[in-house]
Amino acid sequence: EPEVTQTPSHQVTQMGQEVILRCVPISNHLYFYWYRQILGQKVEFLVSFYNNEISEKSEIFDDQFSVERPDGSNFTLKIRSTKLEDSAMYFCASSSEAYGNEQFFGPGTRLTVL
Amino acid sequence: SQKIEQNSEALNIQEGKTATLTCNYTNYSPAYLQWYRQDPGRGPVFLLLIRENEKEKRKERLKVTFDTTLKQSLFHITASQPADSATYLCALLTGGGNKLTFGTGTQLKVEL
Numbered sequence: 001e002p003e004v005t006q007t008p009s010h011q012v013t014q015m016g017q018e019v020i021l022r023c024v025p026i027s028n029h030l031y032f033y034w035y036r037q038i039l040g041q042k043v044e045f046l047v048s049f050y051n052n053e054i055s056e057k058s059e060i061f062d063d064q065f066s067v068e069r070p071d072g073s074n075f076t077l078k079i080r081s082t083k084l085e086d087s088a089m090y091f092c093a094s095s096s097e098a099y100g101n102e103q104f105f106g107p108g109t110r111l112t113v114l
Numbered sequence: 115s116q117k118i119e120q121n122s123e124a125l126n127i128q129e130g131k132t133a134t135l136t137c138n139y140t141n142y143s144p145a146y147l148q149w150y151r152q153d154p155g156r157g158p159v160f161l162l163l164i165r166e167n168e169k170e171k172r173k174e175r176l177k178v179t180f181d182t183t184l185k186q187s188l189f190h191i192t193a194s195q196p197a198d199s200a201t202y203l204c205a206l207l208t209g210g211g212n213k214l215t216f217g218t219g220t221q222l223k224v225e226l
Contacts, residue, residue, distance in 0.1 A: 004157075031212055043158060043203065043216040056213050091157045095212065102148065103214060105157030 004106035023092030033093040116141040118217035135189040137204030144206035
């Protein structure tokens with residue numbers, strides 16, 4: 001069964017450093033998302049992406065965040081200058097349609113900012 | 115303010131019984147409501163979707179109801195098994211249509 005994959009599974013970085021989290025969505029999906037979950041808290045939407053453009057973003061997704069689909073398979077989330085409060089589990093998701101469709105989540109990348 | 119509330123306390127039930135989880139929301143008008151399962155350290159896994167014009171949806175041992183007047187969804191697992199132990203997340207489709215807004219989740223533990 002096709003699945004969303006994410007690398008790395010765990011990333012440790014120093015405050016102020018840049019990190020890139022990588023995702024490979026399901027191959028025929030067209031809509032891509034990033035969510036994050038701070039330990040013990042709810043899953044929070046960051047951004048959605050379609051047709052090489054951001055379609056929606058949350059207040060969390062400020063100028064320090066960016067997303068890119070550099071080729072036909074990868075979808076990346078970059079955090080330019082990490083802060084302690086960026087420590088969280090980051091989930092990539094994809095869906096075949098936009099409205100109302102189920103989203104398939106990857107296993108997550110645990111980001112620890114020291 | 116907008117809220118999605120799920121039972122904050124863990125739900126413990128005996129194997130074979132029906133588990134009922136509640137999702138209440140305020141100041142949203144979602145066209146869709148979804149339920150996901152999340153195991154520790156893993157990503158959410160989609161279970162069921164229900165539309166605003168549907169009262170009930172079933173899939174195997176799972177049943178979801180959606181009452182847009184009460185602004186509530188109930189999620190039932192019948193004949194529960196220890197393998198059903200997980201956190202169950204309610205999610206509303208909000209904003210432009212493909213943004214999921216999640217509740218805090220309810221932890222279910224099914225005991226032998």
